[in-house]
Amino acid sequence: MLDGEEATLGALLAGLPPAWADGDAEVATITAADRLANGRWAEADALLDAAERAIPDVPPARRARVETALATVQLLRARRLGDVESVVGRTGSMLHPDSADDAELAALALMNLGIAETWTMRLVDGERHLREGLALGRKVGRPYVEVGCLTALGVQAHLSHRLHLAEGLLQQALAIIDRVGWSTQPITGAAYVTLGAVMIDRGLLAEGERWLEWAEPILADAPEPPASVGLRHAQGMVAFSRGRLAEALAAFEEGERLTGQLRGPHILAVVERQWQLRALLGLGVLEPVRAALADAGDDAFWCNLRARLCLAEGDAAGAAAAVAPVLSGDAFIYHLVFEIEAMLLDASPARASGSPRRPNAASSGRSPSRSRKAGRSYSPPCPARASCSSAFRSTARLTLRTSRRCRTISPGSSRPTTGRQS
Numbered sequence: 485m486l487d488g489e490e491a492t493l494g495a496l497l498a499g500l501p502p503a504w505a506d507g508d509a510e511v512a513t514i515t516a517a518d519r520l521a522n523g524r525w526a527e528a529d530a531l532l533d534a535a536e537r538a539i540p541d542v543p544p545a546r547r548a549r550v551e552t553a554l555a556t557v558q559l560l561r562a563r564r565l566g567d568v569e570s571v572v573g574r575t576g577s578m579l580h581p582d583s584a585d586d587a588e589l590a591a592l593a594l595m596n597l598g599i600a601e602t603w604t605m606r607l608v609d610g611e612r613h614l615r616e617g618l619a620l621g622r623k624v625g626r627p628y629v630e631v632g633c634l635t636a637l638g639v640q641a642h643l644s645h646r647l648h649l650a651e652g653l654l655q656q657a658l659a660i661i662d663r664v665g666w667s668t669q670p671i672t673g674a675a676y677v678t679l680g681a682v683m684i685d686r687g688l689l690a691e692g693e694r695w696l697e698w699a700e701p702i703l704a705d706a707p708e709p710p711a712s713v714g715l716r717h718a719q720g721m722v723a724f725s726r727g728r729l730a731e732a733l734a735a736f737e738e739g740e741r742l743t744g745q746l747r748g749p750h751i752l753a754v755v756e757r758q759w760q761l762r763a764l765l766g767l768g769v770l771e772p773v774r775a776a777l778a779d780a781g782d783d784a785f786w787c788n789l790r791a792r793l794c795l796a797e798g799d800a801a802g803a804a805a806a807v808a809p810v811l812s813g814d815a816f817i818y819h820l821v822f823e824i825e826a827m828l829l830d831a832s833p834a835r836a837s838g839s840p841r842r843p844n845a846a847s848s849g850r851s852p853s854r855s856r857k858a859g860r861s862y863s864p865p866c867p868a869r870a871s872c873s874s875a876f877r878s879t880a881r882l883t884l885r886t887s888r889r890c891r892t893i894s895p896g897s898s899r900p901t902t903g904r905q906s
Contacts, residue, residue, distance in 0.1 A: 673702035
């Protein structure tokens with residue numbers, strides 16, 4: 485598995501008597517990993533249960549290694565089925581990366597633990613374990629672990645808006661993929677999706693879309709449902725940013741549908757529905773947006789969506805009131821771009837009504853707050869930009885220049901070199 489030879493592993497396991505997996509924790513664990521690699525989820529679950537039952541029969545001298553292997557495969561299963569939250573705590577006591585007496589297994593355990601912690605937003609612990617796994621993977625010469633850790637560290641950097649760092653980490657992962665020739669491995673598809681999302685967040689839509697095109701055929705044949713959700717979301721963002729709203733809506737709907745196949749909540753499950761509403765609003769379908777806003781929260785995303793709906797209905801005063809909590813700093817701001825969007829939306833009713841625009845962070849000479857808790861970076865286009873006054877355009881440009889401290893824009897990008905060979 486660490487060599488990307490899942491087919492060989494499957495052939496070897498096929499030669500073993502089936503009864504061995506029922507009573508041997510190690511054989512059951514390895515067989516479960518093979519079943520997961522082939523998307524045979526029910527068989528994998530049964531084998532993992534058998535392995536847990538057999539743990540007490542493992543000699544004490546080997547128990548730490550077997551427990552680490554079992555917990556690692558359980559985390560792998562959770563990653564692929566989206567059931568991470570319930571597994572991280574339960575498997576923590578079974579992971580013994582420092583005493584597993586197997587550096588390769590320890591590296592794999594650290595990688596899977598770090599990835600699981602990342603997707604449950606335990607970012608500090610996740611980054612530490614990923615860096616430890618990366619160092620150990622390099623020491624023992626396991627490119628699978630190196631690629632997995634580098635990709636997950638790229639996700640970490642993306643989540644914390646360190647886009648330049650994210651790109652560098654992902655390019656390192658792809659360089660290894662090119663070197664070992666893993667053009668069709670699922671882990672390659674995940675790296676492509678993440679790099680594509682980073683490029684989209686940097687405003688490099690064409691480059692990001694190319695990476696997504698490379699990812700799609702890989703993920704179509706690979707059992708990585710969470711990565712496929714990310715692919716559909718990123719494709720939706722590209723289409724939305726280019727004004728192809730029907731296409732964006734279809735992508736977001738497909739992303740939401742895929743989250744329904746997972747056994748636990750996906751980080752993008754709620755986000756997919758939110759962006760569907762934005763696409764519907766852009767298409768002039770207002771009733772679903774009204775219905776959703778009736779029970780929505782009060783963070784910046786929802787405040788801005790309320791303002792957009794008000795503008796679509798010709799309610800300039802309502803739009804100004806909707807974004808007021810964002811501009812005052814009272815609303816939770818998921819990302820700096822939503823604060824900028826609120827400023828642009830606020831300018832539209834001010835211009836339409838002829839009333840003076842209320843002071844905010846930008847107009848008072850104060851840059852937007854960067855102390856708010858950050859989430860994953862999504863960069864929506866702002867339709868209100870077309871109706872901004874020239875004075876507010878200057879304010880927006882100043883704000884965007886400030887934001888580049890957090891979002892470094894590169895002048896160019898490299899082309900994919902992996903994935904062409906079969």
